[in-house]
Amino acid sequence: MAKPNSTAAPPPPPPDWPAQAEEDYERIRVLGAGAFGQVLLGKRRPGNTHATEEYVAIKGVSILTENEGATAAREIAILSELRHPNVIQLLDAYDPASDAAKGRYMVMAYIDGPDIGDLLEKRGALSLPLVRLIARDLINAVAYLHARGVIHRDIKPDNVMLKGCKENKKWIDDDLMWTDDKACIKAIKKGRFKAILADFGFARANTYKEHERQQSRVNLRLSAVGTKNFASPELVENVCDKDEEEQALTPCVSKYGMMSDAYSVGVTLSEIVTGVPPGNDVTTYVNANRKPMPKPQTKLSKLLGSKPKGPYPVQLRLMGELPMPCSNLISSLMNYDPTTRLSVREAQDHEYIGGYDTLEHGDVVSKRGSKCVPLQNIAAYR
Structure with missing residues (x-):
């Protein structure tokens, strides 16, 4: 570090x-x-x-x-x-x-890097190799949470840190995170970058019984929290006042489940790979805001040490410009119907992610169908 x-x-x-x-x-x-x-x-x-x-x-x-x-x-x-x-x-x-x-x-x-929201604000959509690494790491993290009976409830770019972008408060390379070239792929293969899911202020732990219900895609009525633009449709549509007997910590409740986290992962990945903030039509936004990107460096310009200088235009992509496995994963996670939506643990075996055995693992098994290992501290369930 x-x-x-x-x-x-x-x-x-x-x-x-x-x-x-x-x-x-x-x-x-x-x-x-x-x-x-x-x-x-x-x-x-x-x-x-x-x-x-x-x-x-x-x-x-x-x-x-x-x-x-x-x-x-x-x-x-x-x-x-x-x-x-x-x-x-x-x-x-x-x-x-x-x-x-x-x-x-x-x-x-301590994470020696910014949150991904900072990167999107700085120069827009990240490089395709880096997007795939982030997708693998984020899905791996959330699948683990679900194996522990925890739903995060506020997954978004601002709550995902990326190690490897800064050193002593300075950007290590002002192009690498946004450029689809061999240098980015090389840095990823060397293990320079790692995505870390943070900010568990809205996280909620489930008992084993609650977890089994959610495995059957049954939602729980919990405190209405999170960030609206990244929230699942069923969550937004079902916000209501809590009943007197409910123990929620807010006056309003809504329907939460592991499928809610899955939708938020899909929205997060969509913004990271397109550069388009949620709540906007991707095609309309890109066509209205995209500007020409700097031309790639030639061998001569690299030899002379010259390269385009900022400020750089914000990088944006249309969904049709994405690799098919990437766009398929996002659309599967953002399926409107939670009963047919791809779960995060299922997503580990998606073509774009590469399979459970290709990912780093935590202290419990978190692959599809694995048994829940609930948390032991009673304070986690308040």
């Missing part, structure tokens, strides 16, 4: 910063904004013998209300039992600093 050095003075501690966190990690800099203020880059202090990573991301989660406290406890409980190479790893979590604390802090594995 790249060492994210910084010469700037460390940021001041956030409100309710736990004393144990101060003993364990040196605050380096702010990585971004979270639900409860800042996400900080931390460095393990010499006396911290239990930490396994030198650099970490420390995320604050608001617990101002009872529901927020329950949501934070659920996120920590879920992540504490997940072990998969394409799922963000929770390394530690701190109890509230006091009875009047406003937040809890979670120590996450």
Whole structure:
């Protein structure tokens, strides 16, 4: 992993910063904004013998209300039992600093790269070889979640991190992620890139009984959360007020299931490969917004060290310009009818993904038909 050095003075501690966190990690800099203020880059202090990573991301989660406290406890409980190479790893979590604390802090594995939403905003649709890698990693991650009885409920490009794009806050190569050439394929074969599914603030764990129902494509009424443009049709169409006896943490509920995650994966892959934000007709959007891309470098221009300079136009693709296996996978995942929609675990064996045995595995079997291994922490089911 790249060492994210910084010469700037460390940021001041956030409100309710736990004393144990101060003993364990040196605050380096702010990585971004979270639900409860800042996400900080931390460095393990010499006396911290239990930490396994030198650099970490420390995320604050608001617990101002009872529901927020329950949501934070659920996120920590879920992540504490997940072990998969394409799922963000929770390394530690701190109890509230006091009875009047406003937040809890979670120590996450540090990812040396941006989220895919950043990449799409920067230059649009990613290179076709990189899209396939992301598709394999994302489907692998979500299939594992479903094998643990967990539905993510907020899958979108902003919640998928891509390792290998940045080093010391700088882009390693300004072309590689968007260019369909041998250099990108070579970097992928060397294992430079890895997609990591993150942000489990809306995740929900199912009991074994609930999981068996969802295996039969039966949805559960859960708190209505997530991002509308990436939500499945059955979820959007069935939002309603919760009944008095329902234990949802929001006033509205809707129908959720593993097929809802499958649809969100399809929408996410569609945006990554076309560059078209969800909610837009792809053909209309591309025809209205596509501009000529820079000409590829010739051997002479490479020899002279010259290449087109930004700002680059946003890369867009029509669905008809995609490899057939890619477009078939997306349309299968985005099937309007959840009873015939391709499940994520089935998608592992799709031609575009390559089969379960070609993927990295977590701590449980997650192939099609494998038995659910529910989480043990009762807080995961709140």
